[in-house]
Each structure stands twice: as C-alpha cells, then as structure tokens.
Amino acid sequence: MVSRNLPPLTGGMERLNHHAYQALGKRFKVALCGPAGANSIVREEDTCREVGLSSLSRFLVTCQWKTFRLARRFRPAIVYSGSGLTAPAALLAGRSTRAPVACFLHGLDIVADHPAYRLVFLPAIRRCDRLIVNSRHTAGLAIAAGVPEERIVVVHPGVDLPNFSLREGARARFRDQFGFGSRPFLLAAGRLTERKGLAPFIRHALPEVVRHLPETLLVIIGEEPSHGLKHRQGIITEIQTAIREAKMQSHVVLLGAVDDEQLSDAYFSADVHVFPVLERPGDVEGFGMVAIEAAAHGLPTVAFKAGGVGDAVAHGQSGWLVEPGQYDELTHNILNALDRANSHTEQSHVRDARAHAERFCWNTFDSRFLDAIEPLLQRSACPS
Structure with missing residues (x-):
C-alpha cells in the first residue's frame, strides 16, 4: 500500500485510507509507504517506510523509489494506491513484481488540471487494473478520462456512528x-x-x-x-x-x-x-x-x-x-x-x-473494498 493521505495527517481521505489499511490487514500482511508519522498506525507484523512532506515534488520522487524497493523486497500479491497521486509509484511497483495494481480515486484525482499531472499521473491511473471510486460522479469522470468502465467499482467512504x-x-x-x-x-x-x-x-x-x-x-x-x-x-x-x-x-x-x-x-x-x-x-x-x-x-x-x-x-x-x-x-x-x-x-x-x-458504516466499506480487489487476487494467483 502506498499513499500520501494517511495519519498523522487529518481529513476525509486520510480517514478512508486508514480504514483501507485496516481492511487489507484483515486478509494480508501489509507493507506500507506513507507520510512521515504513518508508522504510528502500522501493526507490529507489518512494514512501513515513511516519506517526508517538505515538498510535493520531493515526496513523489522519494515515494517512487521507496515503494519500488519495498515491493521488490516484499513481493506483493497486490499493490494498492490510496489516490491518483501515488498511482505512478504503485504502477511501477506492481509492474516490476508482476502484481496487479488497484487505485482509489477521489474525484480531484481525475480533474486536476496541472499539465504535468495530466501528462504523467492520468496515464498511470488508466493503466491500473482496478479503479475504486468514491461516487457515481467520480466513476463518470474516470470513464470520460479514458478509464475502461469494466475496471471501475464504486465504494463509498464509511462513517462512524456515534452514540x-x-x-x-x-x-x-x-x-x-x-x-x-x-x-x-x-x-x-x-x-x-x-x-x-x-x-x-x-x-x-x-x-x-x-x-x-x-x-x-x-x-x-x-x-x-x-x-x-x-x-x-x-x-x-x-x-x-x-x-x-x-x-x-x-x-x-x-x-x-x-x-x-x-x-x-x-x-x-x-x-x-x-x-x-x-x-x-x-x-x-x-x-x-x-x-x-x-x-x-x-x-x-x-x-x-x-x-x-x-x-x-x-x-x-x-x-x-x-x-x-x-x-x-x-x-x-x-x-x-x-x-x-x-x-x-x-x-x-x-x-x-x-x-x-x-448504510455507510465502516464495516460495509471494509467488505465492499475487499470485494472490489478480490478479482485481482484471482488474477495474481493465475500462472503466468
């Protein structure tokens, strides 16, 4: 798993990716590449590599290298990116280890209009084997951006129900x-x-x-x-x-x-x-x-x-x-x-x-998220 949006950073994407990590942990041993401080959420049996947040460009370069090295050592069954921003790092790690790649898209991942982003990141997003999107609207944006519809699954974020x-x-x-x-x-x-x-x-x-x-x-x-x-x-x-x-x-x-x-x-x-x-x-x-x-x-x-x-x-x-x-x-x-x-x-x-x-409790998110990547497990298990 690779993501810039994880605790100790706060926000909806960070909360979602934390739950995605926990959901993956129900089935897998996980190697994580995340922001500085992410080790605080990682289980003892898992591996974490942290990347500083001093600048976006430095994060992306360092994240690409650390994710690649982590994947070569870990030999993952699946590589998961928490957003489009880390899709290139996930794709390189997946292709270098022949592992399928899943990416969660949040809307802005598709429409961000920076020229470099559209030149580098959108092509990486299109090449991912599974795109998990947070709404029907994001699914439509992804299809319009050239993502094959059959690779897209809608999984809404979850919520804690207070007392x-x-x-x-x-x-x-x-x-x-x-x-x-x-x-x-x-x-x-x-x-x-x-x-x-x-x-x-x-x-x-x-x-x-x-x-x-x-x-x-x-x-x-x-x-x-x-x-x-x-x-x-x-x-x-x-x-x-x-x-x-x-x-x-x-x-x-x-x-x-x-x-x-x-x-x-x-x-x-x-x-x-x-x-x-x-x-x-x-x-x-x-x-x-x-x-x-x-x-x-x-x-x-x-x-x-x-x-x-x-x-x-x-x-x-x-x-x-x-x-x-x-x-x-x-x-x-x-x-x-x-x-x-x-x-x-x-x-x-x-x-x-x-x-x-x-209808949006985190247990529902966990099951739908794991269901979304299940076909990738079957692909990973197939002989090459």
Missing part, C-alpha cells in the same frame, strides 16, 4: 463552551478550499437567512489544506472579506481546526449542516463525506448538488439538494430545515438522517 444518547450532553457542552446559547446554528465543516463555496454563501445566502431569523449563527470548522493536490492559500482571507462586506460579523464564527470529539459535539449541537459546494474547472467534490458524518449525528444537510454530493445526501431523508448556484432555493431550504429543527417533527428527521448514515 446518540450522548447528544443532549454534547449540545450543552459545545454551546456553553463557545457561548452560543440557544441561537439557531448552521454548521460548515471541512477543509477550507475555494470549491466549498463559503465566501459566496456568506454573501448571497446568509444575509437572507439572518433577515428571517436574526439570531442565526454560522459556525465554520476547518482550516486551509497545506498538503493537498490542488490548494490555494488565502481562502480564510476571502471568507473574512465576505463577512465584512455582508456585515455578518456578529453572525459568523471561524473556529479553525478542532479535534474529533469537538467536531462530534459540533455536529450534535448544530441545527443544519450547510454544504454550498461550487462547480469549478479542475476541481470537484468527489463525494461529500461531511454530509454523511452530519447524518450520523442526526443532522440534516442542505447542499448544492455538485460533484458527488448527490451520493452523500439523500434528498428528503438526510437533507435537501439544490441545483448549483440557486442561492434563493438554498436559503429557502435552510429556513425550512431550521423550522423543522424547532418543531415536533424533529425526531423523525433525526431518525431519517441516521438511517441514511447507517
């Missing part, structure tokens, strides 16, 4: 900690990138929500990525500018990064999760893991139906989907969701959201 009996205590703890009281509370969580659409949301939707419900608060949790495949610094500055221009200073709180326990408390505390994702050339929301995490806490999501978000939000069950850019409709659905959060029907909506999230 719902802890909800009331978590709500009180989080709201008291930050002084939010009983104010209507919108939550936006995740890495702060341009495609998350928070600055336009603050300009075009939040003022109308506040006009109807003057106490409404938008709480933003997350930070700008520093090791992403496609990231641009300055997103927080853009959000702060939008707050000033829309005169929303008393209605928006940027909490930055929080630990997993605080994030869970935030999901329990909020009334609506907002996900105003934008459609951008060369960038895409491959799935929308935060919408599943919100649903697992009984929290509905109001989102633009962009990228793979339609796989993550069940319209009318775990939230509501709006065509991208329709801010009036987005606002209307947020106000309806806030009204439901304070009505006698709230418990039925909580149950519906939780039922949707249960």
Whole structure:
C-alpha cells in the first residue's frame, strides 16, 4: 500500500485510507509507504517506510523509489494506491513484481488540471487494473478520462456512528463552551478550499437567512489544506472579506481546526449542516463525506448538488439538494430545515438522517473494498 493521505495527517481521505489499511490487514500482511508519522498506525507484523512532506515534488520522487524497493523486497500479491497521486509509484511497483495494481480515486484525482499531472499521473491511473471510486460522479469522470468502465467499482467512504444518547450532553457542552446559547446554528465543516463555496454563501445566502431569523449563527470548522493536490492559500482571507462586506460579523464564527470529539459535539449541537459546494474547472467534490458524518449525528444537510454530493445526501431523508448556484432555493431550504429543527417533527428527521448514515458504516466499506480487489487476487494467483 502506498499513499500520501494517511495519519498523522487529518481529513476525509486520510480517514478512508486508514480504514483501507485496516481492511487489507484483515486478509494480508501489509507493507506500507506513507507520510512521515504513518508508522504510528502500522501493526507490529507489518512494514512501513515513511516519506517526508517538505515538498510535493520531493515526496513523489522519494515515494517512487521507496515503494519500488519495498515491493521488490516484499513481493506483493497486490499493490494498492490510496489516490491518483501515488498511482505512478504503485504502477511501477506492481509492474516490476508482476502484481496487479488497484487505485482509489477521489474525484480531484481525475480533474486536476496541472499539465504535468495530466501528462504523467492520468496515464498511470488508466493503466491500473482496478479503479475504486468514491461516487457515481467520480466513476463518470474516470470513464470520460479514458478509464475502461469494466475496471471501475464504486465504494463509498464509511462513517462512524456515534452514540446518540450522548447528544443532549454534547449540545450543552459545545454551546456553553463557545457561548452560543440557544441561537439557531448552521454548521460548515471541512477543509477550507475555494470549491466549498463559503465566501459566496456568506454573501448571497446568509444575509437572507439572518433577515428571517436574526439570531442565526454560522459556525465554520476547518482550516486551509497545506498538503493537498490542488490548494490555494488565502481562502480564510476571502471568507473574512465576505463577512465584512455582508456585515455578518456578529453572525459568523471561524473556529479553525478542532479535534474529533469537538467536531462530534459540533455536529450534535448544530441545527443544519450547510454544504454550498461550487462547480469549478479542475476541481470537484468527489463525494461529500461531511454530509454523511452530519447524518450520523442526526443532522440534516442542505447542499448544492455538485460533484458527488448527490451520493452523500439523500434528498428528503438526510437533507435537501439544490441545483448549483440557486442561492434563493438554498436559503429557502435552510429556513425550512431550521423550522423543522424547532418543531415536533424533529425526531423523525433525526431518525431519517441516521438511517441514511447507517448504510455507510465502516464495516460495509471494509467488505465492499475487499470485494472490489478480490478479482485481482484471482488474477495474481493465475500462472503466468
């Protein structure tokens, strides 16, 4: 297994690849090449080679060499890449040891528009023997990019289901900690990138929500990525500018990064999760893991139906989907969701959201992930 997206780095891709490593460990002894600090998650019986994250180019060169050497020593039955970024390293390792290669694609892996990426990485992705994708949308992107459809399997990311009996205590703890009281509370969580659409949301939707419900608060949790495949610094500055221009200073709180326990408390505390994702050339929301995490806490999501978000939000069950850019409709659905959060029907909506999230538990991911690579095992076992 080779991936740049593993603990101690944090985020949805890192969590997914950690679970992929654990799933592989149920059937295999694993040799892992990952970022500095990855050895902390590796079992005693497994092998790990770490690569520093000082720069992307240095990581890629060092990762290619260490993965190749690890494969020559380990003689794997399968080589697995956690994203398109490490597909060339996985492909070289697989071809040099005659092992089949699987790669997990996350959406941006396909649409990233850097010329060098499209020249080197996309051809490597197309040559992998199995492409596991995180949504139907990503599958469509892969097919459009020249990946044979028969090599593609959709495996949605998983989620941990929290103990719902802890909800009331978590709500009180989080709201008291930050002084939010009983104010209507919108939550936006995740890495702060341009495609998350928070600055336009603050300009075009939040003022109308506040006009109807003057106490409404938008709480933003997350930070700008520093090791992403496609990231641009300055997103927080853009959000702060939008707050000033829309005169929303008393209605928006940027909490930055929080630990997993605080994030869970935030999901329990909020009334609506907002996900105003934008459609951008060369960038895409491959799935929308935060919408599943919100649903697992009984929290509905109001989102633009962009990228793979339609796989993550069940319209009318775990939230509501709006065509991208329709801010009036987005606002209307947020106000309806806030009204439901304070009505006698709230418990039925909580149950519906939780039922949707249960279909994405990590045990389901593990079994579908292993099923996806099973044909490669049969190929590996065939005599050459």
